[in-house]
Amino acid sequence: MPIVTMNVNGKDVSGDVEGRTLLVEFLRENLSLTGTHVGCDTSQCGACVVHVDGKAVKSCSTLALSAEGAKVTTIEGVARNGELHPMQAAFKANHGLQCGFCTPGMVMAGLDIVKRRGKKLKEETIRAELEGNICRCTGYHNIVKSIQDGASKM
Amino acid sequence: MSDTGIGARVVRKEDNRFLTGRGKYCDDINLANQTYAYFVRSPHAHAKIVKINAKKAEKSPGVVAVLTGADLAEDGLGGLICGWSINNKDGSPMKAGAHPALATDKVRHVGDHVAVVIGESLAEARAGAELVDVKYKELDAVVEVGKARKRGMPRVHDEIAKNTCYEWAIGEKDATDKAFAKADHVTKLNITNNRLVANPMEPRVALGSYEPAEEHFTLYTTSQNPHVARLILSAFIGMAPENKLRVIAPDVGGGFGSKIFVYAEETVCLWASKRIGGRPVKWTSDRSEAFLCDAHGRDHETTAELALDKDGKILGLRAHTTANMGAYLSTFASAVPTYLYATLLSGQYNIANIYAEVDAVYTHTAPVDAYRGAGRPEACFVVERLLEVAARETGVDPAELRRRNFVREFPHQTPVIMCYDTGDFDASLDMAMEMADYKGFEDRRKKAARQGKLRGIGFSNYIEACGIAPSAAVGSLGAGVGLWESAEVRVNPVGTVEVLTGSHSHGQGHETTFAQLVSDRLGIPLEQVSIVHGDTDKVQMGMGTYGSRSGAVGMTAISKAIDKVEAKARKIASHLMEASESDVEFSGGNFTVKGTDKSLAFGEVALAAYVAHNMPEDTEPGLKEGAFHDPSNFTFPAGCHICEVEIDAETGVTKIVKWTAVDDFGKIINPMIVEGQVHGGIAQGVGQALTEACIYDPDSGQLITGSFMDYCMPRADDLPSYDLGFTETACPSNPLGVKGCGEAGAIAAPAAVINAVTDALGTEDISMPATPNKVWNAIQANAKQAAE
Numbered sequence: 001m002p003i004v005t006m007n008v009n010g011k012d013v014s015g016d017v018e019g020r021t022l023l024v025e026f027l028r029e030n031l032s033l034t035g036t037h038v039g040c041d042t043s044q045c046g047a048c049v050v051h052v053d054g055k056a057v058k059s060c061s062t063l064a065l066s067a068e069g070a071k072v073t074t075i076e077g078v079a080r081n082g083e084l085h086p087m088q089a090a091f092k093a094n095h096g097l098q099c100g101f102c103t104p105g106m107v108m109a110g111l112d113i114v115k116r117r118g119k120k121l122k123e124e125t126i127r128a129e130l131e132g133n134i135c136r137c138t139g140y141h142n143i144v145k146s147i148q149d150g151a152s153k154m
Numbered sequence: 155m156s157d158t159g160i161g162a163r164v165v166r167k168e169d170n171r172f173l174t175g176r177g178k179y180c181d182d183i184n185l186a187n188q189t190y191a192y193f194v195r196s197p198h199a200h201a202k203i204v205k206i207n208a209k210k211a212e213k214s215p216g217v218v219a220v221l222t223g224a225d226l227a228e229d230g231l232g233g234l235i236c237g238w239s240i241n242n243k244d245g246s247p248m249k250a251g252a253h254p255a256l257a258t259d260k261v262r263h264v265g266d267h268v269a270v271v272i273g274e275s276l277a278e279a280r281a282g283a284e285l286v287d288v289k290y291k292e293l294d295a296v297v298e299v300g301k302a303r304k305r306g307m308p309r310v311h312d313e314i315a316k317n318t319c320y321e322w323a324i325g326e327k328d329a330t331d332k333a334f335a336k337a338d339h340v341t342k343l344n345i346t347n348n349r350l351v352a353n354p355m356e357p358r359v360a361l362g363s364y365e366p367a368e369e370h371f372t373l374y375t376t377s378q379n380p381h382v383a384r385l386i387l388s389a390f391i392g393m394a395p396e397n398k399l400r401v402i403a404p405d406v407g408g409g410f411g412s413k414i415f416v417y418a419e420e421t422v423c424l425w426a427s428k429r430i431g432g433r434p435v436k437w438t439s440d441r442s443e444a445f446l447c448d449a450h451g452r453d454h455e456t457t458a459e460l461a462l463d464k465d466g467k468i469l470g471l472r473a474h475t476t477a478n479m480g481a482y483l484s485t486f487a488s489a490v491p492t493y494l495y496a497t498l499l500s501g502q503y504n505i506a507n508i509y510a511e512v513d514a515v516y517t518h519t520a521p522v523d524a525y526r527g528a529g530r531p532e533a534c535f536v537v538e539r540l541l542e543v544a545a546r547e548t549g550v551d552p553a554e555l556r557r558r559n560f561v562r563e564f565p566h567q568t569p570v571i572m573c574y575d576t577g578d579f580d581a582s583l584d585m586a587m588e589m590a591d592y593k594g595f596e597d598r599r600k601k602a603a604r605q606g607k608l609r610g611i612g613f614s615n616y617i618e619a620c621g622i623a624p625s626a627a628v629g630s631l632g633a634g635v636g637l638w639e640s641a642e643v644r645v646n647p648v649g650t651v652e653v654l655t656g657s658h659s660h661g662q663g664h665e666t667t668f669a670q671l672v673s674d675r676l677g678i679p680l681e682q683v684s685i686v687h688g689d690t691d692k693v694q695m696g697m698g699t700y701g702s703r704s705g706a707v708g709m710t711a712i713s714k715a716i717d718k719v720e721a722k723a724r725k726i727a728s729h730l731m732e733a734s735e736s737d738v739e740f741s742g743g744n745f746t747v748k749g750t751d752k753s754l755a756f757g758e759v760a761l762a763a764y765v766a767h768n769m770p771e772d773t774e775p776g777l778k779e780g781a782f783h784d785p786s787n788f789t790f791p792a793g794c795h796i797c798e799v800e801i802d803a804e805t806g807v808t809k810i811v812k813w814t815a816v817d818d819f820g821k822i823i824n825p826m827i828v829e830g831q832v833h834g835g836i837a838q839g840v841g842q843a844l845t846e847a848c849i850y851d852p853d854s855g856q857l858i859t860g861s862f863m864d865y866c867m868p869r870a871d872d873l874p875s876y877d878l879g880f881t882e883t884a885c886p887s888n889p890l891g892v893k894g895c896g897e898a899g900a901i902a903a904p905a906a907v908i909n910a911v912t913d914a915l916g917t918e919d920i921s922m923p924a925t926p927n928k929v930w931n932a933i934q935a936n937a938k939q940a941a942e
Contacts, residue, residue: 020277034182035175037407039355040441044862047355075175088173092165095830099661100172101355101407107173123875130870134862136355136408137661139837139899140870142830 006070008033009077017064023057024048026064027074035075035104039134046133049105049112050074056112058132075104078111087111087150096146098137109133110147119151159674160890163826166666167680168659177405180359180374181438188361189218189430191423191437192279194269194286195446196261199295199518199855200308203259203268203288211271211285216278219430220286221422222269223256231255231425234416235390236483237634240320240492240514248320251311251516253482255391255418255425261290262310262481263519264850264857265446267418272426272435295518295855299478300455302515310481310516319479319488319514324496324570330509333470337461341544347532348922349453349478349848350841351865352525354660356407357439358417358448362424366432370398375420377403377688378413378658379698382635384690386416386485393424396690403688406660410838411524412448413660414700415485419447445860450848451525453478454491454532460540466550468559470507471499473536477514477522484523488514493571493631494529494619500568501537502579502615502792503559508569518855524700526838526900527618534616538905542612543918552613552909553587571631572619574790581881582816583615586794589879590814595798608801608933609811612909616795616902619788620894622701627788638784639703640696641711643672643719645777647764649757650682653715656696657708658687662896663827664704670823671709671890675716676756677743694780702791702894705823710888711783718779723759726777729770730754730762789885789893793817795836797906801914806930808844808911816879817898821891828895829878835899836876841868842900843907847923866923 004021005014008031015030027033027050038060039047048060051073078085084092087110097103113121113129126144135143158164171177208220234253241247256267269286273279294308301307302317310317334340361374371394377383380401387393387401406413423435439447455476461469477491496510527534541559545552557580566574587593595611602609622628625636642654651672657664669683686692699708720740727745728735731752739746743756754762759777762768766775798812815832822828845866849858859865884891904922911924915932 018277028182033175034179035177037179037356038181038440039357040862042441042861042863044867045355045441075173079174084170084173091173092169095166095826097169097172098663098830098834099354099356099408100168100177100405101179103172104175124871127871127873134355134867134869136353136410136838136867137834138830139833139835139876140873141833141875144870144875 002065004064004068006067006072008072009074019065021064022060023062023064023067024059027059033074033076037101037104039101044134045102046105046109047102049108049133051108051112056109075107078107086153090150090153091146094142094146094149096138096142102133102135105133106135106143110150113147114151114154119154121148121151123148156674158680159670160823162670162824164666164670164680164824166663167669168663168665179356179405179407180361180376183361183374185361185363185434188434188436189272189274190276190279191426191435192271192273192276192283193267193419194271194283194288196264196266196268198261198290198292199264199297200293201261201290202293203257203261204291205289206269207287208269210287211282214282214285216274217282218272218274220269220271220282221426221429223254223258225429226254226256226425227258229425230392232391234418234421234482235386236485236488238486238489239632239634240322240488241632242320243323248488249314250483251314255421264855265520266481270422270426272430297517297519297850297855298852299453299476299515299517302517303513310518314516317516319483319516321513322492323511325509326507326569327509330470330472330507333507334459334461334472337469338464339462339544339548341460341540341547343458343539343543345456345458345536345539346921347452347454347456347535348842350451350525350846351445351848352410352412352448352451353444353867354408354410354412357441357444358413358419359438360420360423361434361436362427363434364428364432371424372400372402373420373424374402374404376406376413377401378409378660378700380658380688380690381656381696382698383416387421387424391421400691403658409660410526411451411528411700415449415523441862442860445865446857447520449484449521449523450480451522452532453522456536458536458540460544462544462548466548466555466558468503468505471505473499473510475510475512477512478517478519479514480519480521481516482521484521487521487523489633490524490529495533497571498530498533498617498619499537499570502561502617504561506569519850526835527897530618530897531839531901531904534614534901535905538614539908542909553583556583556613556615573787575787575886576883577790577792577818578881578883579615579792582792582794582818585879585881586796586814586816589816589877590796590798590812602800606803608803608914609799610910610914611796611798612906612913614795614902614906614909616898617790617792618897618901620702620791621706621785621789622703623707623785624787625784636784637697638782639707639711640694640780640782641715642694642778642780643712643715645719645760647761649678649760651676651678652684652686653712654686654693655708655712656693656698657704658699662699662704667823667827668709668712671712672716678756702896705892706789706885706888706894707783707785709890709892710785711781713889714781714783715779718781719777722777722779723756725770725773726763727754727759730768785887787887789887791817791819791893791895791898793898793902795902795906797910799910799914801929803933806926806933808924808929810840810874813874813876815876815899815902816881817895818881818883819895820882820885820893822880823892831895832878832899833876835897836903837868837873838900839903840873840907842922843904844923845872
């Protein structure tokens with residue numbers, strides 16, 4: 001089996017994978033980073049969003065081998081020194097999560113939106129940008145508020 | 155009010171682990187020596203199983219075992235059950251078709267479970283499953299609720315004629331018919347309540363493990379009610395006695411009803427672990443399997459009529475509903491279109507005469523059971539569509555027609571079992587109309603028209619019955635269990651507290667809300683309170699979370715246990731301070747003796763209880779109390795939602811431009827969490843009204859909407875922000891005064907949306923979901939009619 005090597009949340013890691021192993025499987029099964037979730041099998045729900053070389057990708061439709069040599073950030077790598085990142089803190093302050101299952105993907109997508117669209121985000125912008133992330137609990141109201149708030153505090 | 159007590163907007167204790175990726179969901183759990191299950195599922199809606207040949211699969215690399223329904227039967231395991239028995243109009247019991255966890259003779263819906271392949275890895279199990287050779291003899295299928303009872307339709311269960319599970323009725327037929335005979339106006343509607351898929355974001359998981367030495371089973375699963383799952387697996391399916399069966403439901407990623415039920419997969423994984431000698435067996439549903447096999451929701455065809463006198467007073471309501479049960483009766487399926495539906499057909503209104511008939515039918519589709527609201531959204535849709543259309547037909551303002559018929563005296567006994575305990579329907583309507591600027595609507599409509607947009611407004615004045623208790627009442631209606639709740643409050647020697655609750659949190663924030671109650675009552679910081687749930691080995695028997703019951707029933711049990719803790723602590727404190735109990739006060743976490751400076755903190759009393767060097771006579775050491783709570787009535791949350799839409803006539807796209815919700819949930823423990831529940835409920839209701847539909851091909855019975863590519867889950871840009879308001883009439887049937895808030899939005903929203911859409915279009919003939927295609931066609935039809 002081929003060996004894949006990448007940097008995940010600041011740590012160099014490597015592992016045996018099959019050609020068909022998905023990045024999400026590598027993260028969850030090889031590295032036990034279970035914060036990245038799988039909520040669908042058609043790349044629609046976004047529970048699996050991680051950052052690869054600074055870009056948000058759906059790790060359920062990315063081959064682990066294609067991330068060879070990449071710098072990967074998962075939800076576990078967002079908080080620093082035990083302090084929530086401002087985006088995470090905003091989700092908590094604005095009740096932007098309920099069951100928590102879509103939350104890692106929402107936070108990672110939110111960070112990516114800020115990176116691409118800046119810190120002053122309109123509600124319509126956030127709603128349009130979240131088209132690749134599904135939440136069934138919150139009705140999005142507080143997720144939109146959380147991302148707006150988190151962005152302004154970054 | 156303290157910063158963390160009842161009524162405080164406390165941020166959630168559970169959030170940090172979810173926000174940092176450290177939640178512990180079922181699929182995050184792996185056991186040593188674990189195997190993986192992959193199910194062989196029926197590709198046909200209806201077929202006879204001629205032969206299953208597993209020889210090739212068994213030899214496939216990494217395959218540990220291939221198991222079928224014959225193996226299940228050999229081990230004497232019972233089939234899946236429905237725990238609520240409904241009687242027909244003539245008093246005879248409903249007909250429940252057999253529901254084996256793995257099909258033996260026939261498959262009855264696409265995705266029906268035929269065999270399971272256990273592999274060293276998921277990939278190997280899946281590859282093995284490809285090699286299981288199942289010979290089917292395909293048979294005709296019926297999937298549409300309206301066709302199931304027709305002559306010549308294939309039977310889902312050979313022994314059940316006309317595919318009819320039951321023909322049930324409620325109310326007085328003759329009196330209602332007489333009321334209709336006297337009516338000045340009758341409004342009649344044909345209503346389809348579209349079939350939905352709950353789709354919590356976390357798919358279901360079952361991880362079964364058998365320890366041969368102890369003959370003990372452990373099941374990790376995505377359950378809203380692990381104790382009920384254990385009860386069913388033990389007492390009905392016959393897996394093991396309860397003391398040899400532990401069910402753990404850790405962090406669960408949403409449920410919305412679909413995780414109440416005991417399904418084939420958890421039964422099979424648990425049993426298979428024993429069958430293969432004790433290695434754990436894990437199954438994680440993929441989303442496609444969830445669409446095929448999770449219990450679906452709704453799927454009613456209804457004809458409904460409302461009789462009015464010349465003053466717009468409602469004289470009677472009549473309804474006939476056909477409800478789709480799918481191929482098998484799921485755990486609580488039979489109760490949904492009966493006691494959770496027709497008992498709410500009085501709405502917020504004083505209706506002297508109601509008669510409803512419900513026919514439940516089998517079809518070759520996945521089982522249908524409770525989905526957020528469960529019966530009550532269907533009832534609200536019937537009542538609120540009738541009211542809105544009647545107002546339009548008689549030229550009365552829709553708010554005014556509602557007002558003429560509101561129940562204003564409580565308690566109010568409806569003709570359909572429910573006795574409303576309290577409420578103020580004028581208050582919620584007034585506040586909602588003010589917040590929605592109802593007076594300014596006609597100006598907004600004109601302004602929109604100038605821009606080529608069709609603007610409409612719709613009301614939905616819902617009422618629901620929550621708690622799904624008292625036990626004796628539900629028992630008399632056919633429930634196989636009591637629906638009380640349990641709690642144990644364990645005070646530790648240093649004064650920290652663990653609460654063991656039979657409720658289960660899968661997004662509702664119990665770890666915070668329940669801790670607020672304890673903090674408020676015992677005067678200890680929130681951080682010193684832990685809520686324990688979801689493990690049958692840790693927590694005493696409980697009934698779980700559904701029907702918006704965790705506040706009204708679950709928290710009341712906690713409150714009663716706190717009463718007992720407080721009483722014992724007071725006794726000990728009085729003894730230690732050498733005062734009579736009647737002179738000792740408890741406030742802010744301190745016991746004090748009236749008129750003295752004597753004081754003992756709650757933690758000091760707890761320590762004294764465990765050290766037990768100086769206890770009052772006849773008092774046992776320790777400080778730990780349990781309670782069960784069985785309420786005296788359902789609770790009745792109610793409110794008014796107003797939806798305002800703007801439709802683009804060119805594209806048929808409906809945009810919700812304003813949503814106003816005013817709800818009366820009684821006392822509110824944490825407004826932030828309650829608002830979140832309302833938001834989410836509305837979103838699911840809007841999904842039903844505008845985007846979601848579970849569709850089977852009427853000829854082949856194939857599921858057309860089998861993924862998020864085909865089934866339109868509402869996204870952030872399909873939904874508005876919501877304006878929320880609250881009125882309060884305290885619930886009299888529990889000491890906290892709470893009513894429940896989890897389902898309100900999903901119950902109220904569909905009628906509000908469709909009332910708004912039909913108002914904008916000027917036609918009533920729009921079925922849910924009101925997709926752009928349907929709306930655009932309605933606009934074209936209107937234009938054509940106007941031209942003629």
